[in-house]
Amino acid sequence: MKKITKLAFALFASTTFAFAHGDVSPQAVETKGLKNIAEDVIVNPFRGNELAMEIGKGAYNTNCARCHGLGAVSGGIAPDLRALGGPDDDTDEYFIGKVQDGAVRNGNVYMPPFKDVLTPTAIWTIRAWIETLNSDDL
Ligand code: HEC
Numbered sequence: 819m820k821k822i823t824k825l826a827f828a829l830f831a832s833t834t835f836a837f838a839h840g841d842v843s844p845q846a847v848e849t850k851g852l853k854n855i856a857e858d859v860i861v862n863p864f865r866g867n868e869l870a871m872e873i874g875k876g877a878y879n880t881n882c883a884r885c886h887g888l889g890a891v892s893g894g895i896a897p898d899l900r901a902l903g904g905p906d907d908d909t910d911e912y913f914i915g916k917v918q919d920g921a922v923r924n925g926n927v928y929m930p931p932f933k934d935v936l937t938p939t940a941i942w943t944i945r946a947w948i949e950t951l952n953s954d955d956l
Contacts, residue, residue, distance in 0.1 A: 844932065847877040847940035855939045860911040864946040874947030877940055881932065890948055896929065900953035910945065917941050 852870055855863050864870035878890065885896040892898035902909045918941070920931035932941070 844930065844935040845880045846935060847873065847880070847937075847943070849873060849937065849939045849943065852939055852943070854937070855942055857938055859938060859942075860914065862905075862910045862942050862945050862949075864942045865905060865949065867946055870943040870946040871950055872947075873940075874943030874945070877936070878944050878947060881936065882944065885929065890951055898956060899948050900951050901956050902948070903953070904949045913945050914938065914941050917944070 852864070852867070852873070864874075878886075879888075882899075883890075886899050887893045887896075890899045902913060916929075917936065918931060918933035921928040922931070936944075
C-alpha cells in the first residue's frame with residue numbers, strides 16, 4: 819500500500835513538474851476558416867497554407883514554446899523541432915503521433931500528450947508553421 823502511494827506521488831510530481839515550466843497551460847486552438855482534418859490523415863494537409871501557418875504560430879507559442887523554445891529554436895530542454903525537416907523528410911506521421919501521444923516513459927512525462935487538447939487540425943497548423951522556419955544553421 820505504501821509503495822503504491824509512493825508511486826502515485828511520483829507520477830503526480832513528474833506530471834506537475836512537466837506542466838510547471840512557464841506559466842502557460844495547454845490550450846485548445848481556434849481553427850476557424852480551415853477545414854477540419856480527420857484523425858487518419860498522416861500527411862500535412864496545410865503545407866503552404868498561409869492561414870494555417872499563422873494559426874500554427876500562435877498554437878505553438880501557447881503549447882510548445884515553453885519546452886521547445888521561442889521561434890522553435892531549442893534552448894536544450896527539448897529537441898529542436900526544426901531538425902525534423904520539411905516535406906521531403908517524411909516525418910509528418912511521426913510528428914502528429916508524437917504530439918498526440920507525447921513522450922511518457924516509466925511514469926515520467928517528458929512531453930505531455932496533446933490529443934485531448936489539440937485537434938488534428940490544430941496540430942497540423944503547428945507543423946505547417948514549423949516548416950516555414952529556417953533550419954540552415956542546424
Ligand atoms: C513539457 C515540455 C514539452 C512540451 C510542452 C512539448 N514538448 Fe515536445 N518534446 C518534449 C521533450 C522532452 C521531447 C523529447 C521526448 C523524448 O525524450 O522522447 C519532445 C519531443 C517532441 C517531438 C519529437 C522530436 C524528435 O526530434 O523526435 C515532437 C515532434 C514534439 N515534441 C512536438 C511538440 C509540439 C508540437 C508541442 C506543442 C503542441 C510540444 N512538443 C510540447 C517536451 C515538450
